[in-house]
Amino acid sequence: MVGGGQLARMTHQAAIALGQSLRVLSESPDDSAALVAADVRIGTHTDLAALREFAKGCDAVTFDHEHVPTAHIAALAAEGVKIYPGAEAILYAQDKRQMRERLSALGAPVPQWRPVASAQDIADFAGSVGWPVVAKAVRGGYDGRGVWMLDDLAAAEELVGTGTELIVEERVPLRRELAALVARSPFGQVAAYPVVETVQQDGICVEVLAPAPDLPEDLAVEAQQLAIDLANALGVVGLLAVELFETEAGIVVNELAMRPHNSGHWTIEGARTSQFEQHLRAVLDYPMGETSLTAPAVVMANVLGGEPGGMSLDERLHHLFAADPGARVHLYGKQVRPGRKIGHVTVLGDTMTEVRARAVRAARWLQEGQQ
Template sequence: MDTRTGLPVVGMVGGGQLARMTHQAAISLGQSLRVLSVSPDDSAALVAADVRLGTHTDLAALREFAKGCEAVTFDHEHVPNEHIAALEAEGVKVFPGSAALVFAQDKGRMRERLAAMGAPVPRWQRVGTAAEIEAFAEAGGGGWPVVAKAVRGGYDGKGVWMLAGPDEAAELVATGTPLLVEERVPLRRELAALVARSPFGQVAAYPVVETVQRDGICVEVLAPAPGLSESRALEAQQLAIDLANALGVVGLLAVELFETDGGIVVNELAMRPHNSGHWTIEGARTSQFEQHLRAVLDYPMGATTLTAPAVVMANVLGGAPGGISIDERLHHLFATDPGARVHLYGKQVRPGRKIGHVTVLGDDMTSVRARAVRAAKWLQEGV
């Protein structure tokens, strides 16, 4: 509890853009998010008032960080699960808890649990040799390519490989990375269902969105997912709610989905604010960041309805060096599209790195999407 305000303190492990935007949401609740950051130059560390320097792999640093926090949460899944369990055993309220978060940390455990629940998942198998990968490819009737995933630690396209044949499989196995393989799902598009759950058990679901991926990175999110039938949207939302309840998630749960001719299939889980929910800052009555804070503090959930018929978020990626400054690009963008909402993360620019996002709202999805893509491209390239 903050003795100056009488309001609870939430600590977020990780100083990236998710913590930065969660801090912004905390301000309207009268709080200042406490952040555990590796560097004072991390996105959240640049803006938050209460920054502690340390690493998420250091249990002593986590213990010290948690002192005085009403709840501790995360902006990434890379905190060792045994450290989370140790904090819980010492009475720290950690959300999501170790028993839930393991299913976002370990893809093998996630696939096993979801399959046992009867949730729709691709055909998959843990593998340790190239021969096992080859047998998997042949057994399903689909043949090559197959998708290989690192069991732990992958994100934004890292830790995922599309294997075209036995030679590529042997090369990957030789790296020693613990792996599982999945069939390549014949998808129509990718969707995401975002829900929040409190310790009390209240659940709030956001409209299902379409996510557009390029080189393993989400580049656009369209809310609501265009052309998605009401029955399919309700199915996706109910699946996300069922998973949140069954896994005991507290906070945000993002369920990444494949839409296929036969239905929806679960791709990945994330138990934190998620790129597929950035549009909610302007596009929903309650942003995913405020909702996450409400959930971990056991506040009643906020409304999740859209604020406009069409909302599009486009990620701003780092471009090639040179050109006009980002400040000049903002001047030009706001002059040409004053309705575009820009969020920059305070990151050093590297080609392909997420450095911000743009959100555009309107009545027509086609025109709104065109504006968002144009704005993000201008901020990336300056042309």
């Protein structure tokens, strides 16, 4: 797996149960996965020579992020490396303009949008859909970075002046955000997880509710089918996360991710097959695992780094387990910085209200050291 973050760390855990060994290409020996994997190579994902050396002897190569240059992926594939997802697929997770163009051509539900060459392009677009509008960096950006809400021409001119390549979209009147997660094998077998609700705060996902509460069955099936259709049309191998807006008129595609995803962390305890095992099954061309829930209600809450001081994280963990023995904690081995994702908590139960309250309380305790 190229990338040494928490996604590789949790994929490593899943590989152990399958009798597999995960080699990790990490930029630092202190990265999350590098701290626990036995086979760690130090290098950068932008270095083709490092990628070639890394891939030697691997049965398959995959990623814990989408930032490997497509030219490098294509070069490795041409040399016989089984590398998933391929360059022709991952392009649509790297480049938002290409993604919007392809999804529009496929007839998928997307916001009104247009590419941007000038601030006047944004103003003209706003003239048809109304201010404010949403500007997005074509490449890069995550956890709220690379997304700007623009209220007027002056704000557009300031942003365009930075030289960032942009697209502009309508501000979607959303009810809430959803995510549909599917896995696809090289020969096209697919498996879909229950549709979940994702709760965002300052552009960062803070909670995932599985299944999405009060989601009509027909809309849930539509979202799952949309994710399956996109995985097939784009040729995805591995996990595909389709981030969605739920609106009065139905669902709209927001973003795509082609790797294990934050919206699927709940599956470790909350589904019969975790997203990390499912991703490995897909890239190794194993049959897909069962995706049903292990409890009526599952909530994952991200643990963000808090302000320095107070009791240690380990001491907070001790108190949490005493207060709620059923809470399942995953810490990523990261240095704590305010607002940084350093772990997550998953709680299972019978009612969403009770489960959600426990998960939020546990995450807050680990972040702040208080209930």
